[in-house]
Amino acid sequence: MAKYNLRLNYIPIITMSLSKSVLITGCNRGIGLELVKQLLKLETPPKHIFATYRNPANSEELLTMAQSNPTLHPIMMSVTDQAAYDQVVQTVGEVVGEEGLNLLINNAGVLPQNRDLQAVTPQDMRDAFETNCIAPLFLSRALLPLIQKAATKSGDAAMGVAKAAIVQMSTAVASIAENSGGGTYAYRCSKSALNMSMKSLSVDLTSTGILVMAMHPGWVLTEMGGPNAQITTETCCQTMLQTLAGLTDKDHGAFLRYNNTSIPW
Amino acid sequence: MAKYNLRLNYIPIITMSLSKSVLITGCNRGIGLELVKQLLKLETPPKHIFATYRNPANSEELLTMAQSNPTLHPIMMSVTDQAAYDQVVQTVGEVVGEEGLNLLINNAGVLPQNRDLQAVTPQDMRDAFETNCIAPLFLSRALLPLIQKAATKSGDAAMGVAKAAIVQMSTAVASIAENSGGGTYAYRCSKSALNMSMKSLSVDLTSTGILVMAMHPGWVLTEMGGPNAQITTETCCQTMLQTLAGLTDKDHGAFLRYNNTSIPW
Numbered sequence: 001m002a003k004y005n006l007r008l009n010y011i012p013i014i015t016m017s018l019s020k021s022v023l024i025t026g027c028n029r030g031i032g033l034e035l036v037k038q039l040l041k042l043e044t045p046p047k048h049i050f051a052t053y054r055n056p057a058n059s060e061e062l063l064t065m066a067q068s069n070p071t072l073h074p075i076m077m078s079v080t081d082q083a084a085y086d087q088v089v090q091t092v093g094e095v096v097g098e099e100g101l102n103l104l105i106n107n108a109g110v111l112p113q114n115r116d117l118q119a120v121t122p123q124d125m126r127d128a129f130e131t132n133c134i135a136p137l138f139l140s141r142a143l144l145p146l147i148q149k150a151a152t153k154s155g156d157a158a159m160g161v162a163k164a165a166i167v168q169m170s171t172a173v174a175s176i177a178e179n180s181g182g183g184t185y186a187y188r189c190s191k192s193a194l195n196m197s198m199k200s201l202s203v204d205l206t207s208t209g210i211l212v213m214a215m216h217p218g219w220v221l222t223e224m225g226g227p228n229a230q231i232t233t234e235t236c237c238q239t240m241l242q243t244l245a246g247l248t249d250k251d252h253g254a255f256l257r258y259n260n261t262s263i264p265w
Numbered sequence: 266m267a268k269y270n271l272r273l274n275y276i277p278i279i280t281m282s283l284s285k286s287v288l289i290t291g292c293n294r295g296i297g298l299e300l301v302k303q304l305l306k307l308e309t310p311p312k313h314i315f316a317t318y319r320n321p322a323n324s325e326e327l328l329t330m331a332q333s334n335p336t337l338h339p340i341m342m343s344v345t346d347q348a349a350y351d352q353v354v355q356t357v358g359e360v361v362g363e364e365g366l367n368l369l370i371n372n373a374g375v376l377p378q379n380r381d382l383q384a385v386t387p388q389d390m391r392d393a394f395e396t397n398c399i400a401p402l403f404l405s406r407a408l409l410p411l412i413q414k415a416a417t418k419s420g421d422a423a424m425g426v427a428k429a430a431i432v433q434m435s436t437a438v439a440s441i442a443e444n445s446g447g448g449t450y451a452y453r454c455s456k457s458a459l460n461m462s463m464k465s466l467s468v469d470l471t472s473t474g475i476l477v478m479a480m481h482p483g484w485v486l487t488e489m490g491g492p493n494a495q496i497t498t499e500t501c502c503q504t505m506l507q508t509l510a511g512l513t514d515k516d517h518g519a520f521l522r523y524n525n526t527s528i529p530w
Contacts, residue, residue, distance in 0.1 A: 203447030
């Protein structure tokens with residue numbers, strides 16, 4: 001008799017409340033969009049989901065969903081536009097008030113097309129670093145007062161996404177230890193740098209009650225993942241939300257796959 | 266009876282030939298300058314030492330040394346100026362000819378002053394990434410034809426700095442695993458990214474005979490290291506040259522301290 005493959009096929013429904021409020025970047029498509037959908041489907045969905053997108057022209061699905069879901073607050077912004085952060089913080093702050101923001105998922109990312117040593121350009125490196133490392137660090141810093149508010153509000157509650165957390169969307173190909181394929185310089189370097197900034201942030205925020213970690217979403221059938229990817233966006237996000245819901249203080253500063261297994265640096 | 270501390274006090278003299286030709290970046294001061302001095306003192310010094318510097322005004326010692334040492338070729342360049350690479354490659358190529366370039370040490374680096382979470386700026390991140398990650402990768406790529414020439418010339422000789430090697434000057438604080446202090450975002454992220462690009466380069470160059478590795482020079486009493494550093498520049502460079510001289514194929518893609526001990530990613 002075949003056993004269930006717990007990791008990929010059998011996804012238990014999350015009945016717990018994940019977080020009261022969540023902000024996710026890069027929600028017009030792919031993992032960001034699917035995370036929004038899955039959050040809305042939860043038995044106890046978040047009270048507020050802030051979903052950033054860059055361009056209304058290719059964010060139709062997100063914007064249509066928002067029309068029928070008062071829970072969902074779309075926010076137009078480019079994560080690399082640091083000058084826009086103040087306005088975003090103000091918008092979110094006005095909605096969440098004294099409850100603060102429980103969960104920030106820095107999901108927006110870019111994968112430059114030039115992957116080979118002879119093809120990659122310095123500008124590819126800069127672009128990837130700007131979106132994949134600088135943006136998550138500085139958006140986290142900008143939103144920190146709101147996230148700290150949520151952590152303080154939760155008092156002695158255990159660390160986790162229900163209290164206050166920053167999740168940096170990384171990738172297994174950011175693992176230097178597991179880099180046996182070479183190439184992909186711009187993407188790999190920017191995401192290894194993201195892992196490092198996540199680790200420093202986790203150390204710097206140790207006494208705040210805010211959990212900080214890096215997540216590998218799996219090799220997902222998105223525009224970025226391409227047609228040879230291994231899991232659907234639905235499976236990825238269902239499994240990832242399970243893992244996120246189960247995060248505790250032992251995961252502070254960790255680098256985990258969507259299915260809750262650890263990745264070496 | 267006190268034993269010698271093999272790591273710090275007892276430095277055996279290198280009697281072997283290290284490399285026939287070496288290019289080192291950032292040689293106006295600190296580790297770069299001391300490496301040049303030590304190389305010139307070897308029993309069998311390299312035939313050619315190319316030492317880059319940015320500004321003649323603060324490179325007096327290097328330029329004075331070059332006047333009495335025909336072995337030493339100072340090259341004025343900024344490592345972040347990719348447009349200047351072609352000229353550098355041509356200059357080096359004309360000197361080394363069919364022998365090629367045996368050893369490239371990408372030593373130039375910057376440590377932005379703003380280290381704390383609240384102080385660091387996106388521009389600090391960009392500046393560090395440009396000098397500490399982008400420059401070493403693209404200068405390596407530009408010089409690759411000359412380094413490949415040296416590797417090919419050496420035929421079946423074992424991998425090592427006498428044959429052909431690229432050494433990326435990293436730092437132990439680039440280790441995500443060992444980051445227990447937090448902060449120092451710009452420097453740490455740029456050097457973790459450098460480690461990743463070194464790893465990809467080592468994979469991509471596997472079949473070329475060129476050795477690629479990352480080196481931590483120790484916490485050195487230089488302008489960058491500050492007054493609390495643990496070793497003198499002389500000890501650092503003597504020990505590091507010993508380690509470099511002993512590199513073999515087992516060190517391809519490795520991250521080593523100056524004293525030949527391994528650092529986790």
